[in-house]
Amino acid sequence: MARFFREVTRNRYCYLLVLPAMAYVFLFSYATYPYLLIAFQRFDYRKGLLNADWVGLDNFRFFFQSNDAMRVTLNTIQLNVLFLVAVTVVSVALALLFNEIRSKLFAKFAQTTMIFPSFLSWIIVSYMMYSLFASDYGIINQGLAALGLTPVNWYSTPNAWPAILVGMKVWKDAGMSSIIYLAAIAGIDGSLYESADIDGATRWQKTIRITLPLLAPTVAILTLLNLGKIFYGDFGMIYALIGDNGVLYPTTDVIDTYVFRALRQIGDPSNAAAVGLFQSTVGLLLVFIANWLTRRFFKEGALY
Amino acid sequence: MTAGKRTRIRIGTPLIYAALTLFALACLLPMLLTLAVSLSDEDSIVAHGYRLLPDRWSLDGYRTILVNGGLIFRGYLISFIVTIAGSFLALFVTALAAYPMANPSVKYRNVLALYFFITMLFNGGLVPWYLMCTRLGLTNNLLALIVPSLMFNAFNLFLVKNFMESLPGALRESAYIDGANDLRIAFRIYMPLCTPVLATVTLFYALAYWNDWFNAIMLVDDKRLYPLQYILFQMRSNIQMLDMLPNGATTDYTLPAESAKMATVILTIGPIVFLYPYLQRYFTKGLIIGSVKG
Numbered sequence: 001m002a003r004f005f006r007e008v009t010r011n012r013y014c015y016l017l018v019l020p021a022m023a024y025v026f027l028f029s030y031a032t033y034p035y036l037l038i039a040f041q042r043f044d045y046r047k048g049l050l051n052a053d054w055v056g057l058d059n060f061r062f063f064f065q066s067n068d069a070m071r072v073t074l075n076t077i078q079l080n081v082l083f084l085v086a087v088t089v090v091s092v093a094l095a096l097l098f099n100e101i102r103s104k105l106f107a108k109f110a111q112t113t114m115i116f117p118s119f120l121s122w123i124i125v126s127y128m129m130y131s132l133f134a135s136d137y138g139i140i141n142q143g144l145a146a147l148g149l150t151p152v153n154w155y156s157t158p159n160a161w162p163a164i165l166v167g168m169k170v171w172k173d174a175g176m177s178s179i180i181y182l183a184a185i186a187g188i189d190g191s192l193y194e195s196a197d198i199d200g201a202t203r204w205q206k207t208i209r210i211t212l213p214l215l216a217p218t219v220a221i222l223t224l225l226n227l228g229k230i231f232y233g234d235f236g237m238i239y240a241l242i243g244d245n246g247v248l249y250p251t252t253d254v255i256d257t258y259v260f261r262a263l264r265q266i267g268d269p270s271n272a273a274a275v276g277l278f279q280s281t282v283g284l285l286l287v288f289i290a291n292w293l294t295r296r297f298f299k300e301g302a303l304y
Numbered sequence: 305m306t307a308g309k310r311t312r313i314r315i316g317t318p319l320i321y322a323a324l325t326l327f328a329l330a331c332l333l334p335m336l337l338t339l340a341v342s343l344s345d346e347d348s349i350v351a352h353g354y355r356l357l358p359d360r361w362s363l364d365g366y367r368t369i370l371v372n373g374g375l376i377f378r379g380y381l382i383s384f385i386v387t388i389a390g391s392f393l394a395l396f397v398t399a400l401a402a403y404p405m406a407n408p409s410v411k412y413r414n415v416l417a418l419y420f421f422i423t424m425l426f427n428g429g430l431v432p433w434y435l436m437c438t439r440l441g442l443t444n445n446l447l448a449l450i451v452p453s454l455m456f457n458a459f460n461l462f463l464v465k466n467f468m469e470s471l472p473g474a475l476r477e478s479a480y481i482d483g484a485n486d487l488r489i490a491f492r493i494y495m496p497l498c499t500p501v502l503a504t505v506t507l508f509y510a511l512a513y514w515n516d517w518f519n520a521i522m523l524v525d526d527k528r529l530y531p532l533q534y535i536l537f538q539m540r541s542n543i544q545m546l547d548m549l550p551n552g553a554t555t556d557y558t559l560p561a562e563s564a565k566m567a568t569v570i571l572t573i574g575p576i577v578f579l580y581p582y583l584q585r586y587f588t589k590g591l592i593i594g595s596v597k598g
Binding site: 007011013014015016017018020021022024025027028029030031032033034035036038094097098100101106109110112113114115116117119120121123124126127128129130131132134136137138139141142171174175176179180183203204235236239240243256259260263264269272273276277279280283284287 | 316317320321323324325327328329330331332334335337338341349352353354396397398400401403404405407409410411412416419420422423425426427428429430431432433434435436440452453455456458461485486487490511514515516517518521522533534536537540562565566569572573576580583584587588591592
């Protein structure tokens, strides 16, 4: 204890500097943990945390016995896996293509265009998406009509939405994440390519035999990192693009939108907290598994 | 066999350019379409739908916002205030905390790192966060848009910390010998040297604030406090649009709803386009450091 005080007084200014961040994290993370207890209560805003009635596991039972539990859990995982695979495949492909380009000006121009969507909010994207998919004015339905096909009422066709959402995700994120892979490719030892040239390797062979294998660890590490987040739906994306369009819930409703509705629209904080706790717990478990896998296979890429 | 291979390579290069051009165009097209709709005449939208090249161009969408868009202007102002105040505060909190964590003479710096790191792995979720915000009185005021969620990000902290660790330790030690204390060293030596990474982090924060609507949807009910993004969220149906343009609802005047909506979108993207050269440079740099090397 004396050593603790000696250290704190000796570096008092340093601890002073870190104090605002510590206080912030304490308030908005650590100090919120006790509120998780309301998952086991019938919480009432007027009574508060300490005087609420305890109901054991009722809130969890309510959720898991409803039809929603399976739907939102599966949707969350399904959409995240699709996003992860699609964005990774497209952005690695883009990076490999950019790597073959000699024209600096073209590369710069193409990258500038591809990165731009990642700076937009999902609300903005929802308007752009609407200009494509709107049933009356949208470009896609105009195209379908011009080809003599029946226009589709996209916003009431749930089965189309996993594909549309994947497309929007790729549209927004692939350009930016290709930059990361391109940086990893730039870090590959150039002498490997030189000796491959001497051996008469074609460009295709160099890509398949040198670039891809050496890029694989980066891909794997980033994928594993994202695997840890697979239980968290992208609320900003789903709620901006889908909103309260209940017709689309069967394929698009995720845990996070369900929790949001339970809290803000249905007004049942205890049920919302129970689902949230379920999500955080499984989420933490997945982070551990993902990190264990990363450490097992790529020592330097592990999170901790 | 070899001949076949060679021809494939020769047609390969144009194909690569074509594929990249195609993807770039796909990224650009929805944005151009939005811009075109915002500049379209409302009647030609109703007649033909959204077009990249409308029959008649018109500035009515922008004019409507200019004349009737009281709340939209207010939203712009709110967004600017929140973005500027928020990113400044966030930069302050982050930069200050990074210095001690990069200082080897601070014995508990690993404990501190763990303290921040745990919050990246586990959070209580939406409900505890929401209850805490209401408990702290962060509802229906400007602070509710600035303080929760966005004012500190552990990822950014580690980004700045890693950069500071790459600076030579002799800087600090010689300053110690000259009698400077840590406050002086942090502000006079480290902060100026960290300008590139601090610029990156500030842009990260600023973009997060500008694009945020989560705090608004969770914590703000008062229309006069809606930031631009949340106004757009609310405006998606035309009925809600009328609500946002209170003077436009006269019977003898058709509101150019479609073009005005898209005009608001364009105005919201405006500052991002304006800052785009910086965003592109610093963002990609920070992202690469954070994900590949970090």
